[in-house]
Amino acid sequence: MGIMDQFLQQLINGISLGSIYALIALGYTMVYGIIKLINFAHGDIYMVGAYIGFFCITIMNWPVLPALLVSMLLTGILGMLIERFAYRPLRSAPRISVLITAIGVSFFLEYTMMYFVTPQPRTFPSLLDDAAYHIGPFIINNQQIMIFAITIILMAILTYIVQYTKVGKAMRAVSFDTETAQLMGINSNRIISVTFGIGSALAAAAGVLVGIYYNSIDPLMGIMPGLKAFVAAVLGGIGILPGAAAGGIILGIIEALVSGFISSTFRDAAAFAILILVLLFKPSGLLGKNTNEKV
Amino acid sequence: MSSLRKTDLKAIVISLIVFAVLQGLISSEALDPFWQLNIIVICINIIMSVSLNLINGYTGQFSLGHAGFMAIGAYTGAVLSVNFHMPFIVGLITAFVTAAIIGCLIGLPTMRLSGDYLAIATLGLGEIIRIVIMNVNYVGGAAGFMGIPKSTNFAWAFFVMLFVVFFIKNYVNSSFGRACVAIRENEIAAEAMGVNTTKYKVLAFTVGAGFAGVAGCLFAHTFYIVHPSSFTFLSSFNYLIMVVMGGMGSITGSIAGAFILTTISALLSDWPELRMSIYAVVLIALMFYRPQGLFGNIEITSLPIFKRFKGGK
Amino acid sequence: MSILLEAKNISKLFGGLKAVSNFNMTINKGELVGLIGPNGAGKTTAFNLFTGVYQPTSGTLSLDGRSLLGMKPSQITQRGLARTFQNIRLFSELSVLDNVKIAYHTHLNYNLLEAAFRFGRYIKQERQIEETGRELLKIFKLEDKADEIAKNLPYGAQRRLEIARALATHPQLLLLDEPAAGMNPQETNELMDMISWIRKEYALSILLIEHDMSLVMGICERIYVLEYGSIIAQGVPDEIKKNPEVIRAYLGEEA
Ligand SMILES: Nc1ncnc2c1ncn2[C@@H]1O[C@H](COP(=O)(O)OP(=O)(O)OP(=O)(O)O)[C@@H](O)[C@H]1O
Ligand SMILES: [Mg+2]
Numbered sequence: 111m112g113i114m115d116q117f118l119q120q121l122i123n124g125i126s127l128g129s130i131y132a133l134i135a136l137g138y139t140m141v142y143g144i145i146k147l148i149n150f151a152h153g154d155i156y157m158v159g160a161y162i163g164f165f166c167i168t169i170m171n172w173p174v175l176p177a178l179l180v181s182m183l184l185t186g187i188l189g190m191l192i193e194r195f196a197y198r199p200l201r202s203a204p205r206i207s208v209l210i211t212a213i214g215v216s217f218f219l220e221y222t223m224m225y226f227v228t229p230q231p232r233t234f235p236s237l238l239d240d241a242a243y244h245i246g247p248f249i250i251n252n253q254q255i256m257i258f259a260i261t262i263i264l265m266a267i268l269t270y271i272v273q274y275t276k277v278g279k280a281m282r283a284v285s286f287d288t289e290t291a292q293l294m295g296i297n298s299n300r301i302i303s304v305t306f307g308i309g310s311a312l313a314a315a316a317g318v319l320v321g322i323y324y325n326s327i328d329p330l331m332g333i334m335p336g337l338k339a340f341v342a343a344v345l346g347g348i349g350i351l352p353g354a355a356a357g358g359i360i361l362g363i364i365e366a367l368v369s370g371f372i373s374s375t376f377r378d379a380a381a382f383a384i385l386i387l388v389l390l391f392k393p394s395g396l397l398g399k400n401t402n403e404k405v
Numbered sequence: 406m407s408s409l410r411k412t413d414l415k416a417i418v419i420s421l422i423v424f425a426v427l428q429g430l431i432s433s434e435a436l437d438p439f440w441q442l443n444i445i446v447i448c449i450n451i452i453m454s455v456s457l458n459l460i461n462g463y464t465g466q467f468s469l470g471h472a473g474f475m476a477i478g479a480y481t482g483a484v485l486s487v488n489f490h491m492p493f494i495v496g497l498i499t500a501f502v503t504a505a506i507i508g509c510l511i512g513l514p515t516m517r518l519s520g521d522y523l524a525i526a527t528l529g530l531g532e533i534i535r536i537v538i539m540n541v542n543y544v545g546g547a548a549g550f551m552g553i554p555k556s557t558n559f560a561w562a563f564f565v566m567l568f569v570v571f572f573i574k575n576y577v578n579s580s581f582g583r584a585c586v587a588i589r590e591n592e593i594a595a596e597a598m599g600v601n602t603t604k605y606k607v608l609a610f611t612v613g614a615g616f617a618g619v620a621g622c623l624f625a626h627t628f629y630i631v632h633p634s635s636f637t638f639l640s641s642f643n644y645l646i647m648v649v650m651g652g653m654g655s656i657t658g659s660i661a662g663a664f665i666l667t668t669i670s671a672l673l674s675d676w677p678e679l680r681m682s683i684y685a686v687v688l689i690a691l692m693f694y695r696p697q698g699l700f701g702n703i704e705i706t707s708l709p710i711f712k713r714f715k716g717g718k
Numbered sequence: 719m720s721i722l723l724e725a726k727n728i729s730k731l732f733g734g735l736k737a738v739s740n741f742n743m744t745i746n747k748g749e750l751v752g753l754i755g756p757n758g759a760g761k762t763t764a765f766n767l768f769t770g771v772y773q774p775t776s777g778t779l780s781l782d783g784r785s786l787l788g789m790k791p792s793q794i795t796q797r798g799l800a801r802t803f804q805n806i807r808l809f810s811e812l813s814v815l816d817n818v819k820i821a822y823h824t825h826l827n828y829n830l831l832e833a834a835f836r837f838g839r840y841i842k843q844e845r846q847i848e849e850t851g852r853e854l855l856k857i858f859k860l861e862d863k864a865d866e867i868a869k870n871l872p873y874g875a876q877r878r879l880e881i882a883r884a885l886a887t888h889p890q891l892l893l894l895d896e897p898a899a900g901m902n903p904q905e906t907n908e909l910m911d912m913i914s915w916i917r918k919e920y921a922l923s924i925l926l927i928e929h930d931m932s933l934v935m936g937i938c939e940r941i942y943v944l945e946y947g948s949i950i951a952q953g954v955p956d957e958i959k960k961n962p963e964v965i966r967a968y969l970g971e972e973a
Pocket of ligand 1: 737756757762763764
């Protein structure tokens with residue numbers, strides 16, 4: 111394989127992985143935008159989504175699509191419950207308390223899941239045959255096509271919700287200025303809850319897709335992708351939806367290129383190095399605006 | 406000022422009594438090897454939490470990369486002992502210096518950031534340190550570094566811990582510490598008072614990192630092996646939790662946090678999954694019912710009991 | 719009289735907004751000068767430029783003949799320019815005495831080892847700032863509140879503590895941003911006396927932003943009037959009171 115072919119192949123792999131990051135990053139960025147919380151439990155929500163999908167497919171013998179939808183629905187509800195019972199009571203508490211609570215929720219999800227399903231990785235059944243297609247210079251397999259398709263559809267739906275529906279407008283209002291939104295009669299608690307629901311559902315979709323793509327899931331699978339997705343959100347400009355999507359894809363591509371051309375052991379380091387460069391040179395992210403404090 | 410020194414003296418006397426009792430228990434084999442080991446781990450974790458408190462609690466700079474500096478100290482100490490046959494004390498001092506230098510190099514650019522951005526940047530840097538170590542074959546790479554002499558005994562761990570605690574206690578009660586607290590309270594006002602905020606932030610970060618290195622060196626010489634996976638961001642979280650649990654801005658709190666969490670963790674070590682679930686619930690409950698931590702920003706030496714102890718001041 | 723602070727043609731842009739434009743000001747040693755103007759005129763911005771919180775878009779700035787441009791706020795404080803803040807910025811969780819001790823920061827020169835092992839200069843200097851700190855608090859009638867937490871002080875006392883803290887840095891020039899804001903008339907009167915007194919006692923120059931006209935007219939020797947970022951008048955209080963531009967700025971176009 112020539113270097114160019116290899117590059118194009120890594121590009122496709124990178125976009126696949128990046129789509130997953132993007133779906134998780136969207137939830138991160140929405141939650142951060144609205145309550146300024148780095149929800150460290152978000153990666154574990156994605157893990158729960160993967161397990162729900164896994165059980166739907168293996169135990170219930172459902173096809174992919176219903177499994178995906180049910181996983182999104184249940185995980186969305188889980189996200190709302192977590193917000194309601196763990197984060198909402200701390201709405202006026204210091205930021206660090208909420209952050210520590212998020213770490214607590216994260217540990218709780220990981221190890222309670224581990225208690226029930228054991229730490230052993232589970233093998234996701236291969237649902238699609240491994241057929242690969244040549245499209246121009248690219249080679250794409252079935253799994254990747256499915257990831258692209260589902261990611262694009264979900265992002266389109268999300269864009270529609272945020273831009274054109276009443277809930278979406280309220281979400282933007284609350285994230286712009288919670289107090290003013292509340293004065294204008296928006297029930298900010300309800301909007302925050304919906305935000306967690308949507309974000310968690312997107313993470314669940316990412317979880318199921320990863321199961322299908324890599325064939326393996328385990329209770330600690332959410333830690334690294336969760337962190338990477340946060341990096342992606344910061345990269346694109348935290349709180350900005352297109353930024354999270356772009357950040358995710360960029361991060362995925364960079365990781366794929368680093369593992370393909372340098373060494374896969376450095377791919378995590380590459381992600382963090384990029385994060386730090388972005389933070390130092392453009393802390394508001396690629397798509398963000400700089401702000402300064404009035405004295 | 407002399408009353409300050411009297412309090413110091415009292416605290417030292419009490420510490421020596423505690424040491425004598427524990428050492429007695431160890432020498433007489435009243436404590437089994439498992440708990441002997443855990444007492445050393447408690448001392449190490451106290452160094453980690455107290456030094457992290459200097460950065461997070463007193464200076465208000467949210468660092469999530471403390472385990473990375475511990476890793477640097479652990480590997481520095483291990484290399485000096487194994488490859489250069491240096492005495493333990495040389496390892497400890499070099500571990501401090503190396504971790505402090507790297508802390509300073511990292512602190513200079515990152516201390517411009519604040520809040521969540523700083524937290525995530527330090528987390529990333531901590532991970533980078535670990536990944537780099539993992540790729541250096543000279544120190545064993547991903548397999549870990551083996552054959553480290555078991556030089557850390559209880560006496561070493563205890564007295565190094567005592568030294569660090571006193572160092573940081575005096576640090577925070579000097580103009581250096583006041584500068585830190587001023588930065589935490591109001592950075593703009595601190596500058597207006599002539600405090601070079603960058604300098605004091607970086608200094609606190611450097612000193613904190615250096616002592617994390619010392620803890621790492623003790624840690625490496627407690628077990629036969631050091632492994633990169635001991636220093637992930639999850640262990641940084643763990644030290645942060647000790648600090649928050651004890652109370653940010655209280656050294657007594659950090660000591661208590663390290664002691665309680667290490668003990669709980671040891672007690673539940675037979676049920677690893679359950680242990681972490683319980684741990685998580687305790688953590689969340691603590692944030693709900695006592696977000697300022699067990700001690701808030703109060704020190705035990707300022708409590709009435711302590712003053713009355715041995716006849717007051 | 720020799721010039722202490724000199725600002726020449728300073729401008730500051732925030733995006734498209736000219737918060738301060740072509741601002742000229744000189745303050746002589748020992749003077750007490752007022753800076754007045756309607757809300758949003760750019761007074762606080764001028765302070766922020768003097769103290770290095772913002773860098774001017776253009777113009778020059780010097781203290782005692784040496785340029786202040788490009789310096790950090792802490793360096794400017796060390797050069798002898800101290801300030802208070804319009805929106806009080808105390809170290810609110812710390813004791814009143816500790817607030818003042820932090821301001822003595824630049825006068826302490828013991829090193830980290832002396833601090834960590836409590837020997838040498840540490841002992842002497844810490845004792846010294848403890849004493850001078852309490853004395854300073856006496857001047858501001860805060861001595862019996864020395865160990866209280868700053869945020870628990872009444873509003874007027876917080877404003878006084880801000881001034882005490884600024885004084886503790888040993889400034890040549892003190893910038894006060896609306897020191898009487900939120901005070902009742904009696905407190906304001908006491909404050910006026912206090913300002914006059916500390917100026918003499920410490921041989922200070924003072925620049926004062928204030929909306930309370932009786933205070934400004936009562937104690938300032940010269941006054942600058944700022945509107946939309948530009949100086950529209952300057953002079954002794956009696957001239958300012960009669961200046962038609964000033965009257966228009968304060969009473970609106972129809973006057
Ligand atoms: N950091 C900043 N970014 C953008 N605009 C600013 C900033 N600081 C001040 N301004 C603007 O500059 C103008 C002057 O503000 P400034 O605070 O200097 O007014 P002021 O004269 O002190 O008013 P007041 O009497 O209300 O205190 C205002 O329009 C203000 O909104
Ligand atoms: Mg103002």
